Amino acid sequence: MSLVWSGEFDLITEAIAFERKLKGWSRAKKEAVIAGHWHKLPELASRPRTRL
Structure with missing residues (x-):
């Protein structure tokens, strides 16, 4: 295991x-x-809508 990000x-x-x-x-x-x-987070947060 290795550290890949820190804040x-x-x-x-x-x-x-x-x-x-x-x-x-x-x-x-x-x-x-x-x-x-970081700019990609909003688009990745949206969930695809399922059709019923």
């Missing part, structure tokens, strides 16, 4: 909140963060 936070509570949020993200969103493509 700085002013408060430990902010770091913990971000880590919890990140754990729920898709692999694609996590890979965008690792690559530094």
Whole structure:
């Protein structure tokens, strides 16, 4: 295992909140963060709509 991304936070509570949020993200969103493509997060957050 190796460290692929790190961030700085002013408060430990902010770091913990971000880590919890990140754990729920898709692999694609996590890979965008690792690559530094923060601008892609909104498009990766949208879920495809299913037709009934």
